Amino acid sequence: MKVLGLRLPGMSSLILWGLLWEAVGQSGMSFFLPPLSSVIGTLIEIFGTPAFQKALSETARAFLAGVFFAIAIGIPVGILMGKNRLVDELLLPWVNIFLSAPLTALVPVLMVLFGFGMKSIIITTSLFGIWIIILNARAGVMQINRSLIDMALSFGASPWAAFSKIYFWAALPEILGGVRIGVIRAVKGVIIGQLLISIVGFGALFELYSANFLMSHFWAVLIVLFALAFSISELLAYLERRVSYYAAKR
Amino acid sequence: MGTHQTRVGGDPSDIPAAAVSARNISKTYGDVEALKNLTLEFPRGQLTSLLGPSGCGKTTLLKIIAGLLEPSSGEVEVNGIPVTGPGPDRAFVFQDFALLPWASVLRNVAFGLELRGIGRSEREGIAERYIRNVGLAGFEKSFPHELSGGMRQRVGLARALAVDSQVLLMDEPFSAVDEQTRRKFQEDLLGLVAEENKTFLFVTHSIEEAVYVSDQIAILLPRPSRVSEIIRPRGLRDKDVADIRRDPEYLDIVDQIWASLRFYVE
Numbered sequence: 001m002k003v004l005g006l007r008l009p010g011m012s013s014l015i016l017w018g019l020l021w022e023a024v025g026q027s028g029m030s031f032f033l034p035p036l037s038s039v040i041g042t043l044i045e046i047f048g049t050p051a052f053q054k055a056l057s058e059t060a061r062a063f064l065a066g067v068f069f070a071i072a073i074g075i076p077v078g079i080l081m082g083k084n085r086l087v088d089e090l091l092l093p094w095v096n097i098f099l100s101a102p103l104t105a106l107v108p109v110l111m112v113l114f115g116f117g118m119k120s121i122i123i124t125t126s127l128f129g130i131w132i133i134i135l136n137a138r139a140g141v142m143q144i145n146r147s148l149i150d151m152a153l154s155f156g157a158s159p160w161a162a163f164s165k166i167y168f169w170a171a172l173p174e175i176l177g178g179v180r181i182g183v184i185r186a187v188k189g190v191i192i193g194q195l196l197i198s199i200v201g202f203g204a205l206f207e208l209y210s211a212n213f214l215m216s217h218f219w220a221v222l223i224v225l226f227a228l229a230f231s232i233s234e235l236l237a238y239l240e241r242r243v244s245y246y247a248a249k250r
Numbered sequence: 251m252g253t254h255q256t257r258v259g260g261d262p263s264d265i266p267a268a269a270v271s272a273r274n275i276s277k278t279y280g281d282v283e284a285l286k287n288l289t290l291e292f293p294r295g296q297l298t299s300l301l302g303p304s305g306c307g308k309t310t311l312l313k314i315i316a317g318l319l320e321p322s323s324g325e326v327e328v329n330g331i332p333v334t335g336p337g338p339d340r341a342f343v344f345q346d347f348a349l350l351p352w353a354s355v356l357r358n359v360a361f362g363l364e365l366r367g368i369g370r371s372e373r374e375g376i377a378e379r380y381i382r383n384v385g386l387a388g389f390e391k392s393f394p395h396e397l398s399g400g401m402r403q404r405v406g407l408a409r410a411l412a413v414d415s416q417v418l419l420m421d422e423p424f425s426a427v428d429e430q431t432r433r434k435f436q437e438d439l440l441g442l443v444a445e446e447n448k449t450f451l452f453v454t455h456s457i458e459e460a461v462y463v464s465d466q467i468a469i470l471l472p473r474p475s476r477v478s479e480i481i482r483p484r485g486l487r488d489k490d491v492a493d494i495r496r497d498p499e500y501l502d503i504v505d506q507i508w509a510s511l512r513f514y515v516e
């Protein structure tokens with residue numbers, strides 16, 4: 001961004017929005033919007049509390065487990081779909097349906113099936129993230145240069161060698177793109193899962209804060225979640241740029 | 251195959267035994283007849299060009315010999331053994347180089363050996379030697395996108411040489427490099443055929459290139475695809491590489507091939 005010929009660093013517009021928030025908060029226009037300064041104060045205050053630490057670690061565990069399954073299942077399935085016509089025709093309709101389905105509506109069903117605990121939240125998280133990961137891995141494999149595959153075959157590559165030395169790497173730019181979007185969706189999944197189940201992690205905190213009208217607490221937790229989601233997405237975007245040098249030249 | 255005429259240079263007994271023979275090969279893609287009852291022998295230690303307009307099935311034939319495609323009928327033998335799939339007796343050089351963009355020159359050249367299960371230090375030693383042989387010393391750590399088209403094809407060539415196969419299959423290897431580089435490549439290829447005791451199958455659509463580099467030229471014609479003529483230049487191999495293009499025999503053969511092909515050029 002450039003103002004009056006001065007180059008401003010990356011996200012300086014955030015400062016502007018922060019000031020606006022502070023002003024609106026100070027004016028006391030709404031009970032629901034305390035000033036940013038008091039939200040940050042609360043944030044620092046609650047960060048060390050056992051309740052917050054517990055929520056954070058539960059969320060992190062559910063999120064990491066959910067993302068792990070989404071990636072560990074999603075990438076091989078996507079690659080398989082891209083390689084194998086039959087598998088593709090069997091699975092593609094389902095992937096497309098789930099990709100656009102309102103998954104939130106499924107969470108109650110999952111709770112009935114898997115109980116009101118971590119398990120359901122992990123599955124919700126995976127379910128939110130996995131479809132776009134599958135679809136992108138599939139797209140990545142389908143655009144692989146045919147002669148790379150012929151090359152591997154002509155040197156006698158085993159199916160496993162072709163998979164791990166060619167398909168995976170050739171599809172990596174698309175795979176990482178899918179993982180980035182999938183992880184962002186998984187953040188939604190883990191939060192939505194916790195809110196609906198609302199006895200673990202931030203779901204429980206939200207429940208507690210909003211039931212007691214602790215608005216600063218509520219916003220503080222929200223800021224933490226937004227910041228976490230944004231950092232994860234930026235980290236993955238950075239990894240994506242690391243492989244982009246060959247994305248255009250496959 | 252009534253149109254099959256052969257012009258042999260000297261006594262037919264001069265021709266070495268075939269390293270590769272393709273017998274009655276047909277290949278159809280759906281309704282497209284890419285090859286129809288094609289029979290062709292590739293003498294050992296020599297370079298045979300497949301020359302013809304695009305779409306006449308040159309790549310198809312090469313891939314069938316490589317074992318990458320199955321013929322609809324007919325069979326291929328390499329050193330008397332029927333081909334059922336890719337094998338260590340054949341190596342392929344690709345028109346678009348087929349390099350791993352995420353791997354260094356060294357790993358690319360060693361990749362054929364890597365796939366064949368050769369240990370790291372051994373295969374890198376071999377790869378380094380061939381990188382030097384093709385004139386890429388100093389570029390071991392470079393990546394394909396940092397190299398020119400000509401240098402990339404040298405990597406592709408080094409990779410094929412590194413596995414030390416009897417038969418080298420080259421599909422228009424020089425068509426994606428610029429004219430000057432191509433001439434240098436053609437000279438180097440002549441050196442390679444003379445030095446290495448390998449059988450080269452070389453696809454090209456350039457008449458001049460085919461006459462310049464070949465011991466034997468098979469002219470393929472489309473609709474239906476077939477070998478229409480086999481030409482064996484007689485005295486060009488003994489000439490200095492710099493003189494070949496002025497040789498009367500070279501010019502005659504170029505003219506003769508053009509006379510048979512011009513009818514098929516739209």
Ligand SMILES: Nc1ncnc2c1ncn2[C@@H]1O[C@H](COP(=O)(O)OP(=O)(O)O)[C@@H](O)[C@H]1O
Pocket residue numbers: 279280282283284302303304305306307308309310311
């Ligand atoms: N995978 C394929 N599917 C359908 N038709 C093909 C395929 N590959 C090649 N062909 C057709 O077969 C014919 C021969 O192709 P090709 O072997 O690539 O010829 P060349 O290498 O001489 O240009 C062409 O008409 C081409 O369109």
Ligand SMILES: [Mg+2]
Pocket residue numbers: 308309310
């Ligand atoms: Mg071709």
